[in-house]
Amino acid sequence: MRSFSYQRASDPQAALQALAVTAAATTPLTEASSQPLAGGTTLIDLMKLDVMRPERLVDINPLAGNWAQVDLDGGNLKLGALAHMSQVAGHAEVRQNYPVIADSLKLAASPQLRNMATLGGNVLQRTRCSYFRDVSYAECNKRNPGSGCAAMDGFNRMHAVLGTSHQCIATYPGDFAQALIALDAAIEITSKSGPRSMSFAEFHRAPGDTPAIETVLAPGELISGFAIDGRWPRSVYLKVRDRQSYEFALASAAVALDLQNGVINDARLALGGVATVPWRAREAEAVLKGQKLDDALAERAADAAFADARGRQHNAFKIALGKRVVAHALKKAIAMEI
Ligand SMILES: Cc1cc2nc3c(=O)[nH]c(=O)nc-3n(C[C@H](O)[C@H](O)[C@H](O)COP(=O)(O)OP(=O)(O)OC[C@H]3O[C@@H](n4cnc5c(N)ncnc54)[C@H](O)[C@@H]3O)c2cc1C
Numbered sequence: 294m295r296s297f298s299y300q301r302a303s304d305p306q307a308a309l310q311a312l313a314v315t316a317a318a319t320t321p322l323t324e325a326s327s328q329p330l331a332g333g334t335t336l337i338d339l340m341k342l343d344v345m346r347p348e349r350l351v352d353i354n355p356l357a358g359n360w361a362q363v364d365l366d367g368g369n370l371k372l373g374a375l376a377h378m379s380q381v382a383g384h385a386e387v388r389q390n391y392p393v394i395a396d397s398l399k400l401a402a403s404p405q406l407r408n409m410a411t412l413g414g415n416v417l418q419r420t421r422c423s424y425f426r427d428v429s430y431a432e433c434n435k436r437n438p439g440s441g442c443a444a445m446d447g448f449n450r451m452h453a454v455l456g457t458s459h460q461c462i463a464t465y466p467g468d469f470a471q472a473l474i475a476l477d478a479a480i481e482i483t484s485k486s487g488p489r490s491m492s493f494a495e496f497h498r499a500p501g502d503t504p505a506i507e508t509v510l511a512p513g514e515l516i517s518g519f520a521i522d523g524r525w526p527r528s529v530y531l532k533v534r535d536r537q538s539y540e541f542a543l544a545s546a547a548v549a550l551d552l553q554n555g556v557i558n559d560a561r562l563a564l565g566g567v568a569t570v571p572w573r574a575r576e577a578e579a580v581l582k583g584q585k586l587d588d589a590l591a592e593r594a595a596d597a598a599f600a601d602a603r604g605r606q607h608n609a610f611k612i613a614l615g616k617r618v619v620a621h622a623l624k625k626a627i628a629m630e631i
């Protein structure tokens with residue numbers, strides 16, 4: 294592991310100041326020489342692997358006093374970026390009103406990791422593509438722009454079938470982001486020019502020609518929290534993986550439904566494990582709205598969700614699997630007793 298300097302930020306301004314020192318607007322966030330340190334479960338891991346090489350870590354944990362809240366005020370939910378995954382997964386009101394959030398967090402990683410890891414760090418976790426994580430492979434456009442992609446013709450069983458480009462087919466590995474998308478959440482960002490808020494669905498960037506740029510967050514900016522309007526008790530997170538715990542998704546679905554007299558008034562659906570970014574399945578949502586769910590409708594929605602999917606040598610199974618996960622998650626959401 295390379296040497297780095299460590300600085301503890303006493304407040305948001307001090308953190309922004311420390312991060313701004315070496316941040317140029319054109320530098321991909323992940324290449325910035327100063328990086329915020331939250332739980333460290335992604336960042337330190339990737340530094341040990343020599344994939345990320347920051348010169349300075351700015352510890353933002355002292356900001357937890359204001360940035361770790363879980364607030365269900367007036368029927369809207371606020372989640373601080375420094376709240377721990379375990380804290381939110383176990384929160385009684387979150388479990389009751391937003392089961393999709395609680396389950397997406399509970400089904401992720403391990404208890405020890407969930408105790409360390411924060412929500413802000415979670416949405417910035419990086420792909421588990423083994424060619425990306427192993428620097429002995431020269432070909433990786435995400436890690437080494439312009440070098441090629443070893444996964445295209447390599448072992449690509451875990452890779453994406455949606456949102457891929459000719460440059461990168463790496464899967465976005467997280468679970469919580471799909472829940473945020475299904476709930477139409479906003480993400481709150483703080484920078485030296487002040488706070489801003491945007492739709493979380495616009496936060497991640499598909500690889501396109503620049504796979505090294507993964508989100509719209511710029512160097513020197515911080516995530517302060519997430520906001521969700523309304524309560525979504527009829528919401529579900531379903532995750533299928535190679536083993537039942539401590540494993541990333543092969544395919545997952547986050548579903549939030551608003552039912553009126555058995556008819557789907559509003560439907561939000563996000564997919565995980567199958568796409569390069571947390572994937573909102575708008576075509577499937579359109580199929581569902583104004584309808585009563587039965588097996589045929591669930592299958593039509595699942596087909597719509599994967600209409601543009603492209604499988605490769607080892608991952609084509611994800612298309613059939615993903616469709617089954619979507620149909621099953623929809624039926625589970627409908628069957629919930631609210
Ligand atoms: C073995 C293992 C298994 C895992 N399994 C799963 C799984 O099944 N599902 C899943 O969803 N996740 C899984 N994870 C990922 C884990 O959830 C993330 O590593 C964790 O959530 C990251 O949070 P952190 O606070 O530790 O982030 P850090 O490692 O501290 O930070 C991650 C990145 O985000 C930046 N950052 C952190 N906070 C902020 C902020 N507030 N503003 C701006 N930038 C910030 C850091 O600079 C860094 O670049 C797994 C991880 C491991 C190691």
Ligand code: SF4
Pocket residue numbers: 420422423424425432433434435436441442443444445460461462463504
């Ligand atoms: S899929 Fe993306 S991350 Fe993996 S080797 Fe190819 S370019 Fe790198």
